[in-house]
Amino acid sequence: AQTVTQSQPEMSVQEAETVTLSCTYDTSESDYYLFWYKQPPSRQMILVIRQEAYKQQNATENRFSVNFQKAAKSFSLKISDSQLGDAAMYFCALTSYSGAGSYQLTFGKGTKLSVIP
Amino acid sequence: EPEVTQTPSHQVTQMGQEVILRCVPISNHLYFYWYRQILGQKVEFLVSFYNNEISEKSEIFDDQFSVERPDGSNFTLKIRSTKLEDSAMYFCASRRGAYNSPLHFGNGTRLTVT
Numbered sequence: 001a002q003t004v005t006q007s008q009p010e011m012s013v014q015e016a017e018t019v020t021l022s023c024t025y026d027t028s029e030s031d032y033y034l035f036w037y038k039q040p041p042s043r044q045m046i047l048v049i050r051q052e053a054y055k056q057q058n059a060t061e062n063r064f065s066v067n068f069q070k071a072a073k074s075f076s077l078k079i080s081d082s083q084l085g086d087a088a089m090y091f092c093a094l095t096s097y098s099g100a101g102s103y104q105l106t107f108g109k110g111t112k113l114s115v116i117p
Numbered sequence: 118e119p120e121v122t123q124t125p126s127h128q129v130t131q132m133g134q135e136v137i138l139r140c141v142p143i144s145n146h147l148y149f150y151w152y153r154q155i156l157g158q159k160v161e162f163l164v165s166f167y168n169n170e171i172s173e174k175s176e177i178f179d180d181q182f183s184v185e186r187p188d189g190s191n192f193t194l195k196i197r198s199t200k201l202e203d204s205a206m207y208f209c210a211s212r213r214g215a216y217n218s219p220l221h222f223g224n225g226t227r228l229t230v231t
Contacts, residue, residue: 045208045210046222103165
């Protein structure tokens, strides 16, 4: 079984500042993918960034970047130059081959990010 | 950009009634999923569907639930006899290929059981 843990239920950041959201995971698979999804108040699930476990280089998407520490099974999300539109629930998620062919995502409980003007 | 579409956006039903939640996945996608999110809680996997059959289901997906892909485009989730605890946001999702392709989510259907 695979698990994803987000230990910060809520975080806040000043507009234009940088914030880091934490995520740890556990899986017995050697090949897997990690994701961060954003869920604004509209409750739509939006893919923010993804990381292939076999890649050592940390993924980056504009103001969003990750710190992937494979040995520590840690996958944190850094948001630079925070904007009011970044306020949302952020979910860390993991997928690996489950053997049943479904490649289902396992989500953490989420971190609610508030951005202070 | 192609999207996963879900209808209705909000469904209210009485306990014991049957509901069908509808989804149109992205047309060239091969893997289809239903997830559930009870208010304030994490997103939970319900079921995955590939090659016209269920490939995996969670403990939540009991005999009250079923899925169908009746016409090659729609992907439905049926709850036969709804319970109060079925109230949640239901997300449909699809992906093109194996697990290295991103999962695309629909906007969800909010189901309220009274």
